[in-house]
Amino acid sequence: MEKHLSSQFDAELSSISTRVLEMGGLVESQVVQAVWALSNFSTDVAEQVVATEERVNQLEVEIDRDLSTIIARRQPTARDLRLLIAVSKTIGNLERVGDEAARIARTVQRLVSTGVSSRLRLPVSDVSFESKLATASLRKALDAFARLDTQKALEVIKEDNEIDAEFDGLMRKLITYMMEDPRTISASIDLVFVAKAIERVGDHAKNLAEQIIYIVKGTDVRHNPLDVVESVVR
Numbered sequence: 001m002e003k004h005l006s007s008q009f010d011a012e013l014s015s016i017s018t019r020v021l022e023m024g025g026l027v028e029s030q031v032v033q034a035v036w037a038l039s040n041f042s043t044d045v046a047e048q049v050v051a052t053e054e055r056v057n058q059l060e061v062e063i064d065r066d067l068s069t070i071i072a073r074r075q076p077t078a079r080d081l082r083l084l085i086a087v088s089k090t091i092g093n094l095e096r097v098g099d100e101a102a103r104i105a106r107t108v109q110r111l112v113s114t115g116v117s118s119r120l121r122l123p124v125s126d127v128s129f130e131s132k133l134a135t136a137s138l139r140k141a142l143d144a145f146a147r148l149d150t151q152k153a154l155e156v157i158k159e160d161n162e163i164d165a166e167f168d169g170l171m172r173k174l175i176t177y178m179m180e181d182p183r184t185i186s187a188s189i190d191l192v193f194v195a196k197a198i199e200r201v202g203d204h205a206k207n208l209a210e211q212i213i214y215i216v217k218g219t220d221v222r223h224n225p226l227d228v229v230e231s232v233v234r
Helices: 002-040 043-074 078-113 124-147 150-180 182-217 226-233
Strands: none
Touching: 002 043, 002 078, 002 124, 002 182, 043 078, 078 182, 124 150, 124 182, 150 182, 150 226, 182 226
């Protein structure tokens, strides 16, 4: 009987993990599409990104409900409880990634509707590069989650500094644009918010990586220096 219950619990955990990865794939695709929409000023693609937000939100609610049911019915052991708590935090981070993608998509819609896209030269390629770094970090974090790979999670945490540096460089470039041509101020401010949204995607990937370390090692490494995190992973 105990083995039977254990098998059921493992199956439930596996089902939840699969849906977390589905949710992760959706929000990663949202970010990629949103930045593509910005690069090409495509309102159609931007609209698809916004429409996907509903499915992401639905997945978050469904997974959260199932987590509550498992905790109530199964009374999981410490390690399994850590996993369930970490999954709950993970889907919250993924939902916020979807929010950031939708925010970028709505910015695209606004830029196109005001005609800015056809009048001004904008440093969109820099935003695209920052996005590639952030989505690669998110993809690696999701892969680390699927394998509970703390070494890969550690790589994600280290890469966050590179994303932050790219964001800072883009800020300096946008300030220069605004100083040289006041006509770019409104659009540049929009791009500031886009760049910040992408930087937050990187932050959420880092948060996910920290949760993976928590699941495997049982240590909360949030807000710790990198050398402390490295020592925990070792």
